[in-house]
Amino acid sequence: MIIDIHIHEKTYSLDSKIGLEKIVEEARRKGLDGICITDHDSNGITEIAHEYRGKCGFTILVGVEILTFEGDILVFGIDELPNQKMHADKLLDLVTKQGGIGIGAHPYRDNNRGLGDNIKKLSNLSGIEVFNGRTEPHNNQKAFEISKQFNISGFGGSDAHQLDEVGRYATFFFDKIKNEHDFIAAVKSKRFKPVIYRSGFYKKNLEEIII
Numbered sequence: 001m002i003i004d005i006h007i008h009e010k011t012y013s014l015d016s017k018i019g020l021e022k023i024v025e026e027a028r029r030k031g032l033d034g035i036c037i038t039d040h041d042s043n044g045i046t047e048i049a050h051e052y053r054g055k056c057g058f059t060i061l062v063g064v065e066i067l068t069f070e071g072d073i074l075v076f077g078i079d080e081l082p083n084q085k086m087h088a089d090k091l092l093d094l095v096t097k098q099g100g101i102g103i104g105a106h107p108y109r110d111n112n113r114g115l116g117d118n119i120k121k122l123s124n125l126s127g128i129e130v131f132n133g134r135t136e137p138h139n140n141q142k143a144f145e146i147s148k149q150f151n152i153s154g155f156g157g158s159d160a161h162q163l164d165e166v167g168r169y170a171t172f173f174f175d176k177i178k179n180e181h182d183f184i185a186a187v188k189s190k191r192f193k194p195v196i197y198r199s200g201f202y203k204k205n206l207e208e209i210i211i
Contacts (some may be wrong), residue, residue, distance in 0.1 A: 006157025034059030062151035071115035072105040092124035127153030133168035156194030
């Protein structure tokens with residue numbers, strides 16, 4: 001399955017221009033098998049997304065992009081979000097205790113929202129975005145190289161806020177994913193790889209990926 005793990009929907013991410021139905025439509029057009037809605041510090045869309053998942057028959061998962069003191073983390077598997085800003089290690093401890101996972105978003109983006117070199121020491125981090133659709137190529141390249149050097153799992157996500165950005169980068173999972181439980185299990189199994197959308201299809205061979 002190919003899933004875009006990082007998309008913002010306009011209802012709860014006020015900097016996004018795209019609604020859920022249009023996101024699904026574009027995802028299908030590009031050949032995605034699923035999407036993750038990861039709004040800024042909110043999982044308020046959960047009920048709406050799950051209801052639409054049942055209606056449209058498309059895999060729609062809900063996580064949240066949480067800003068910690070060190071940078072942004074994509075979190076899946078917790079229902080009640082922290083009510084105050086936390087340090088990254090404390091957030092990951094909380095998520096891990098609840099059986100969830102945390103993924104470092106755009107770790108080397110130059111806007112003080114990436115975890116940077118903290119990814120090397122956060123033991124509960126399940127991986128990082130090595131390809132992020134709204135991050136400069138050289139910063140994606142750095143994330144990719146660090147992930148290989150330190151054996152950190154790599155993901156692809158579009159970080160879409162506009163329709164044409166959906167699916168720009170994504171993650172190929174070897175296992176079938178229907179819901180958040182399946183997604184978390186797949187992440188923990190490390191049976192996935194980042195992919196890139198080029199010329200109308202997804203390239204799975206990393207040697208073909210030109211950032």
